[in-house]
Amino acid sequence: MNIRDVITLLGALATFLFGMSTMTSGLEKLASGRLASLLERLTDNILKGVLLGAVVAGMVHSSAATTVMCIGFVNAGILKLRQAVGVIMGANIGTTITAQILRLGGLSDSNFFLMLLKPEMLGPLMAFAGILFFSFFNGGKKKTVGQVLLGLGLLFIGIKSMENALTPLTQLEAFQELFVRFSNPVLGIAVGAAITALIQSSTASVAILQALSASGVVTFATAMPIIMGQNIGTCVTAIISSIGASRNAKRTAAVHLYFNIIGTLVFLVVLYGLNAVFHLPFWNNVMNYGSIADLHSFFNIICTLLLLPFNRQLVRLVEWTIPDSGAADPVVSVLDPRFLSTPSVALERARTVIIQMGNLAKDNYRIAVELLSDYDPKQLELLTQQEEALDHMEGALDQYLVKLSRHSLDAHDSDLVSDLLHALSDFERIGDYAVNLSESATALHEKDLVFSDVAQLELKSVCSAVSDALEQVMEAYRTHDSYAAFQVEPLEEVVDLLTATLRERHVERLKQGVCTVELGTQFLELLINLERISDHCSNAAVRIIHQNAERDSLVRSDIHTYLKQLHQGGSRQFDELFQEAKDKYYIPIENASQLSAKS
Incomplete structure (x- = not known):
């Protein structure tokens, strides 16, 4: 193996990692925060948490990313530590999906359609399709789908390139002898943990092991401890993420670490104990893409089944390990x-x-x-x-x-x-x-100082209209509802009409000596602040409309022109809502004023 092979291997690994990052980013965009919402809502039961963790990790192809997300939610007080335990256990299962996808590399070439599913064929095809979508669509889901396809294609290209780059290395007798030494469980676990911690991805390190298996040097005895070590090494990402976080966030990272260490210790004792007594027949079997993927999945599924009944004890262990400390700022x-x-x-x-x-x-x-x-x-x-x-x-x-x-x-x-x-x-x-x-x-x-009955009635009407606008704005933000946001602008126009009218009336009262200067100043000051609150309600509401609108709509290109059109009769719905608000808040003031003038 020469320097060219080393450089090719580094480039192949970079392509694989970049493909995974690109694909994961695209999947997160397609989810648009729904994965986060699911984690928040569907973790009331430990079994639901396991299932959800598996689904989320499978979708983003990373147990570390899912665990880091959990740490953030626990740190924010959104998830409790017990809820996070199930998600973390499930994430270890979900992350094995990538290795199962990469087992396509072991398919036979005898059938044309099966041949198309092999990484060396499927990778370039998916990458080409992805770059077409990514390049020729300006935005939206199609561009994001292109990003996912491109990432998945690069992932396949990377794994095949790694396999090709590692071929000269695996043919060296010294390397084969070194690899045999990895059958020592302590050394194998240490190597698997070190490689995974270095690249911060158990998925990538399993992919490297799968690429090595193409040479025939990987046996069950060497693969098992490396896979166990990889599960421990992936905890480094979560541990780094928990630095500076709350007590429970640190405990969440510790759950991830303890889960994998305990699972590894159980496997070591049981598996190596059984082999010492019965000399397991598959111990020296040569592994391939598929068998490594199955072993990776089997290990994580069995660990979850073993430790799931002891989830409460796991929580107590981390609570004992990491004692109470000061509370964090909730914001x-x-x-x-x-x-x-x-x-x-x-x-x-x-x-x-x-x-x-x-x-x-x-x-x-x-x-x-x-x-x-x-x-x-x-x-x-x-x-x-x-x-x-x-x-x-x-x-x-x-x-x-x-x-x-x-x-x-x-x-x-x-x-x-x-x-x-x-x-x-x-x-x-x-x-x-x-x-x-x-x-x-x-x-x-x-x-x-006390306002007259008329002034109090006028203020009450304006305050009610502004309160209604505030309620509509908050409803729009809570539900992300464009129609709730749309109803704010007619209210804002009615508030403008009210404040302009009441300002004129109060000035007249001042001229007639019905109201004192001191009271008049406070009344006008109140109107100014109420009108400005209404203006900011309008600004906040139109931002919801802007977020939900189509990219070619007027509100996306020019908010001020959009609002101007509404006020100039550009929307029948707006006019109807304005009239309703006017009837509710302005007309009663007009009627009260006319009755007061007659009396």
């Missing part, structure tokens, strides 16, 4: 940096914080409006605390989204980051204007 936990490597999950976490911000801003608005009619210092203190939390969340989320934007994002995810940045600014500003409302309420309380 920082939700915005876990581990999610940044999986943009769809990171965006879903960011959206969770956006909804929390919106709910806090909405609650502060409610408190501020109640303070106008029923002043309560304790409620004001709560508002102040929640405003501080809002500012903290805004700063943390802003930094998180900026970091996320530096990762390789497709057009959809990049647009979503921009929309979320705008939304967090809108909710933070709504919180600020709620504080302004509370300051007006405090001024009125301290100076013992």
Whole structure:
């Protein structure tokens, strides 16, 4: 084996790893955060967790990625440690799917259709089909499907190239003698763990073993300890990921490590004990692509079946190993940096914080409006605390989204980051204007000022309209519903109409001496802040419409022109909603004004 073969081997390994990374990234985009949502919702039962972990790891072709995702969810308080145990066990089974796919390399050439399924044929075909999709579609699922096909094709090309590059090495007598030594279980486990830890992928290290098997030097006695070591080595990724995380996140990584170490020890004792007594007939059998894939799956399935009944004891073990410590900031936990490597999950976490911000801003608005009619210092203190939390969340989320934007994002995810940045600014500003409302309420309380019955009725109508707009915005963000978001803009226009009308009326009252300057100033200040809250509701709502719209729609290309068209009669549905809101909030004020004038 010369330097050219070494370089070819490195290039083949790089192609394989890049193909796996490309395929995994594409699968995550196709999932669009649904995998994360599944992990959150379907882990109430240990058996469901195992099944779910197997499905997720099988889809993303990585137990390490699934475990890291679990660590992030545990760190965020979304999953409990016991829920994560089942997912981790299942992930070890799901990750074996790649080796099963690669066993296609052992198919016979006698049948043309079977020959097409071999990696050297299927890889280039899939890569070519993938690059066509990836190059000729500007965005959407077709481009992502192309990315998955391209990644899978490169994975096949990489494994075949590794096999070719390793052929000269496996023919050397010194290498064959060295490989025989790996039948020593301690050495084999150490080598398997070291290689996997180095490339941080048990799937890739199993693929290397499969490529080596083509030479006929791999026997059961050498493959078994290497596979056991590979399962231990893959834990390094999770351990690195847990550094700086919460106590339970560290425990989650420890579960992954203990599960594989205990499984390996059980296999060592039972398997080598049986061979010592009965001299197992398959011990020196030569392995191929398929038998290595089966052995990898068998080991992980048996380990799961053995340890699944002891999941509670496993949790107690890690809790004893890693004792209690201080609690983490819940916002920082939700915005876990581990999610940044999986943009769809990171965006879903960011959206969770956006909804929390919106709910806090909405609650502060409610408190501020109640303070106008029923002043309560304790409620004001709560508002102040929640405003501080809002500012903290805004700063943390802003930094998180900026970091996320530096990762390789497709057009959809990049647009979503921009929309979320705008939304967090809108909710933070709504919180600020709620504080302004509370300051007006405090001024009125301290100076013992009371609005006239007419002014109170007018304010109540505007406050109700703004409250309705806030409720619609939060409904839109909770359900990702474009229609709920669409209903905000007619309300915003009614609020504009109300504030403009009431401002004129109050100025007239000031001229007539019906209202004092001090009361008039506070009334106008309240109208300004209510109108601005309504404006930010409109801004936040239109971002939901922007996210869900087709790429060639007006709202995607020019939001301001889209809104202008709505206000100028460009939508019958908008006009109907505007009239409903006007009848509900504006007409009663008009009627009350006319009755007041007659009396």
